[in-house]
Amino acid sequence: xxxxxxxxxxxxxxxxxxxxxxxxxxxxxxxxxxxxxxxxxxxxxxxxxxxxxxxxxxxxxxxxxxxxxxxxxxxxxxxxxxxxxxxxxxxxxxxxxxxxxxxxxxxxxxxxxxxxxxxxxxxxxxxxxxxxxxxxxxxxxxxxxxxxxxxxxxxxxxxxxxxxxxxxxxxxxxxxxxxxxxxxxxxxxxxxxxxxxxxxxxxxxxxxxxxxxxxxxxxxxxxxxxxxxxxxxxxxxxxxxxxxxxxxxxxxxxxxxxxxxxxxxxxxxxxxxxxxxxxxxxxxxxxxxxxxxxxxxxxxxxxxxxxxxxxxxxxxxxxxxxxxxxxxxxxxxxxxxxxxxxxxxxxxxxxxxxxxxxxxxxxxxxxxxxxxxxxxxxxxxxxxxxxxxxxxxxxxxxxxxxxxxxxxxxxxxxx
Amino acid sequence: xxxxxxxxxxxxxxxxxxxxxxxxxxxxxxxxxxxxxxxxxxxxxxxxxxxxxxxxxxxxxxxxxxxxxxxxxxxxxxxxxxxxxxxxxxxxxxxxxxxxxxxxxxxxxxxxxxxxxxxxxxxxxxxxxxxxxxxxxxxxxxxxxxxxxxxxxxxxxxxxxxxxxxxxxxxxxxxxxxxxxxxxxxxxxxxxxxxxxxxxxxxxxxxxxxxxxxxxxxxxxxxxxxxxxxxxxxxxxxxxxxxxxxxxxxxxxxxxxxxxxxxxxxxxxxxxxxxxxxxxxxxxxxxxxxxxxxxxxxxxxxxxxxxxxxxxxxxxxxxxxxxxxxxxxxxxxxxxxxxxxxxxxxxxxxxxxxxxxxxxxxxxxxxxxxxxxxxxxxxxxxxxxxxxxxxxxxxxxxxxxxxxxxxxxxxxxxx
Numbered sequence: 001x002x003x004x005x006x007x008x009x010x011x012x013x014x015x016x017x018x019x020x021x022x023x024x025x026x027x028x029x030x031x032x033x034x035x036x037x038x039x040x041x042x043x044x045x046x047x048x049x050x051x052x053x054x055x056x057x058x059x060x061x062x063x064x065x066x067x068x069x070x071x072x073x074x075x076x077x078x079x080x081x082x083x084x085x086x087x088x089x090x091x092x093x094x095x096x097x098x099x100x101x102x103x104x105x106x107x108x109x110x111x112x113x114x115x116x117x118x119x120x121x122x123x124x125x126x127x128x129x130x131x132x133x134x135x136x137x138x139x140x141x142x143x144x145x146x147x148x149x150x151x152x153x154x155x156x157x158x159x160x161x162x163x164x165x166x167x168x169x170x171x172x173x174x175x176x177x178x179x180x181x182x183x184x185x186x187x188x189x190x191x192x193x194x195x196x197x198x199x200x201x202x203x204x205x206x207x208x209x210x211x212x213x214x215x216x217x218x219x220x221x222x223x224x225x226x227x228x229x230x231x232x233x234x235x236x237x238x239x240x241x242x243x244x245x246x247x248x249x250x251x252x253x254x255x256x257x258x259x260x261x262x263x264x265x266x267x268x269x270x271x272x273x274x275x276x277x278x279x280x281x282x283x284x285x286x287x288x289x290x291x292x293x294x295x296x297x298x299x300x301x302x303x304x305x306x307x308x309x310x311x312x313x314x315x316x317x318x319x320x321x322x323x324x325x326x327x328x329x330x331x332x333x334x335x336x337x338x339x340x341x342x343x344x345x346x347x348x349x350x351x352x353x354x355x356x357x358x359x360x361x362x363x364x365x366x367x368x369x370x371x372x373x374x375x376x377x378x379x380x381x382x383x384x385x386x387x388x389x390x391x392x393x394x395x396x397x398x399x400x401x402x403x404x405x406x407x408x409x410x411x412x413x414x415x
Numbered sequence: 416x417x418x419x420x421x422x423x424x425x426x427x428x429x430x431x432x433x434x435x436x437x438x439x440x441x442x443x444x445x446x447x448x449x450x451x452x453x454x455x456x457x458x459x460x461x462x463x464x465x466x467x468x469x470x471x472x473x474x475x476x477x478x479x480x481x482x483x484x485x486x487x488x489x490x491x492x493x494x495x496x497x498x499x500x501x502x503x504x505x506x507x508x509x510x511x512x513x514x515x516x517x518x519x520x521x522x523x524x525x526x527x528x529x530x531x532x533x534x535x536x537x538x539x540x541x542x543x544x545x546x547x548x549x550x551x552x553x554x555x556x557x558x559x560x561x562x563x564x565x566x567x568x569x570x571x572x573x574x575x576x577x578x579x580x581x582x583x584x585x586x587x588x589x590x591x592x593x594x595x596x597x598x599x600x601x602x603x604x605x606x607x608x609x610x611x612x613x614x615x616x617x618x619x620x621x622x623x624x625x626x627x628x629x630x631x632x633x634x635x636x637x638x639x640x641x642x643x644x645x646x647x648x649x650x651x652x653x654x655x656x657x658x659x660x661x662x663x664x665x666x667x668x669x670x671x672x673x674x675x676x677x678x679x680x681x682x683x684x685x686x687x688x689x690x691x692x693x694x695x696x697x698x699x700x701x702x703x704x705x706x707x708x709x710x711x712x713x714x715x716x717x718x719x720x721x722x723x724x725x726x727x728x729x730x731x732x733x734x735x736x737x738x739x740x741x742x743x744x745x746x747x748x749x750x751x752x753x754x755x756x757x758x759x760x761x762x763x764x765x766x767x768x769x770x771x772x773x774x775x776x777x778x779x780x781x782x783x784x785x786x787x788x789x790x791x792x793x794x795x796x797x798x799x800x801x802x803x804x805x806x807x808x809x810x811x812x813x814x815x816x817x818x819x820x821x822x823x824x825x826x827x828x829x830x
Contacts, residue, residue, distance in 0.1 A: 228676065228680055228701045228703075229770030230608065230794070232612065235794070246659075247655060247659035258647075268684075268687075275631075276678075277678055355643075356642060381645075
């Protein structure tokens with residue numbers, strides 16, 4: 001008996017797991033922007049890229065780029081991308097799968113003549129853990145990284161600019177080295193779903209038609225802290241009781257406004273003692289909906305619900321908008337081509353919205369962009385147990401190869 | 416014009432404020448068990464006691480005791496008591512008012528012959544801040560302070576026994592020096608209400624017929640933490656949404672079961688990030704009712720409410736009893752005598768239950784005990800702005816004097 005050689009999907013999965021061992025924190029997978037583990041990941045990826053004779057370079061935000069050129073120097077370029085930084089104590093596939101799978105596609109296509117070049121960018125920073133803001137690399141690639149961004153500091157007080165210098169790069173060269181290749185006519189990001197939809201439907205892959213908009217708000221309920229034993233119920237101004245009624249209203253509103261999702265994820269109670277009526281509650285609200293108008297209506301309705309829950313208890317509430325992001329559509333023509341490729345490869349694929357933010361939404365206004373989702377078993381992500389199935393990775397690879405082979409212009413950006 | 420000399424109530428208030436300046440933390444009133452500020456408070460109180468020629472001693476838990484003896488050495492003893500330790504950043508009257516007012520009563524009575532002795536004990540520890548358990552001094556006085564209590568440590572790792580030694584006292588002498596005086600036939604604690612009932616009714620004082628029982632529980636809701644953007648509402652197991660529905664049920668149950676009070680005072684959400692569905696909530700429940708059966712029924716009902724809120728969301732909940740204290744009745748005959756004294760002094764006084772715990776509930780099973788409440792303006796206590804009104808202090812003093820002058824045996828303990 002001889003051992004069967006691994007399938008191409010198995011090889012992709014095994015490479016992702018190999019990268020997961022390159023970590024800033026032993027025993028887990030934590031690979032932050034421009035850390036030592038990022039350097040190790042670059043070295044590993046460079047080795048794999050050179051195996052297939054690809055030209056490589058690192059741009060000045062530390063994104064690793066490789067290009068497969070076509071004979072015609074004026075030919076357009078297809079961009080494949082995802083990210084190689086991670087959250088704290090991450091899984092092996094968030095971001096990394098898209099990079100490794102795209103590289104496998106380049107390898108598969110090495111003997112196929114194509115009328116365009118293909119660039120693969122392993123983005124150095126998407127999660128935003130180190131400097132507290134996401135999409136640093138894609139912001140740079142679309143000319144949106146500012147001096148203010150470069151001055152931000154990490155937990156050790158190191159600025160973005162210094163982190164770039166410490167990695168041997170030059171922040172002053174960002175505008176020249178971090179632009180998109182000329183004539184980039186289409187862009188594709190492959191990413192795990194990070195949600196339960198495909199797993200619940202028992203489907204391998206989906207095409208992403210848009211990344212849904214979100215509003216983040218902060219609600220502060222101010223009542224009166226008082227003795228839990230000596231204050232009769234009618235004389236109370238319980239900030240937590242008010243917040244609780246509101247949280248129930250948030251859940252109910254979302255449940256009746258599908259596909260809205262609304263989450264109170266952070267909630268702090270003050271003073272927070274067993275025998276003291278809560279005088280103050282500080283809570284977050286995260287609202288997402290593919291339709292921006294529906295999202296704005298939800299914000300208004302849930303502010304009113306908070307007001308009502310507070311007023312009936314003699315509690316004051318203030319709501320403040322912390323951040324807002326409009327829904328970003330993927331390029332419809334490109335998304336259709338991706339869906340057709342999946343069909344030809346034998347897969348039923350739904351179009352769906354991404355509830356999570358991705359670099360694709362930063363590129364979309366600048367270049368026709370689409371996204372392919374790969375099932376997340378149990379919807380699990382941002383967790384060491386995050387995984388992918390071999391059959392799903394094969395479906396994504398086959399679809400990507402068919403998509404690239406059939407890809408044709410013209411496409412217009414969806415400003 | 417000459418300045419009017421202060422009234423006796425003004426003098427009591429001014430002495431309380433003087434003691435409030437003796438603090439372990441400059442700028443606030445924080446006087447913990449056997450601290451340096453306790454020593455200063457002893458010195459101040461000793462001076463006032465000696466002004467009226469009273470015999471004094473410090474027992475081996477650091478309670479300061481003074482006695483006005485009657486000629487007959489076999490005469491019974493009336494005990495007056497309250498405490499001189501404070502919570503963190505306290506007000507000037509919690510505990511201290513009872514000690515200072517009782518001393519003023521002794522002064523007023525100095526020329527009145529009485530058929531019994533009167534002992535005043537300024538208890539060294541009621542709040543339980545330093546060692547994390549309350550009523551240390553009254554437990555010692557009733558023979559309930561154990562070796563386990565003495566081995567407890569404060570934040571610096573100092574044991575109760577060592578704290579006693581460091582104050583120049585001897586923990587081995589507690590059983591002999593900390594007993595009640597022989598023939599103690601009645602006990603009275605004067606204390607601020609620490610609640611809003613008297614203020615809402617515009618009444619100066621009340622007699623306390625009992626200290627209401629309480630149950631403290633811990634509820635842990637376990638759902639699934641997940642991405643707030645990618646997890647549709649029907650696929651969520653939101654621990655906070657479950658807890659919120661339960662908190663609303665707690666409030667509603669209490670509102671419809673007067674005089675029950677129920678409070679969720681502590682609540683922690685995990686992981687507690689804006690964009691993550693809460694996977695775990697850890698919450699407290701404090702339930703109090705004068706009737707122990709009604710309290711037990713409430714515990715059962717609110718455990719069931721938590722179960723229902725959890726189950727409907729695929730969340731698990733566990734409830735565990737953290738502590739329980741049965742309702743303690745004050746001595747009915749003594750309480751009636753106190754109420755009659757108040758009437759003779761010209762005050763309408765209600766009987767009420769105390770929602771807060773007091774040393775009186777530790778003494779009550781051992782000696783006929785009653786309690787007099789003094790209005791807390793705005794119901795405010797455990798706060799630097801805690802105050803009392805002169806007219807209310809005068810009402811309490813007049814009532815106390817009349818009560819003592821008319822006090823008669825026999826009384827039986829209410830086991």
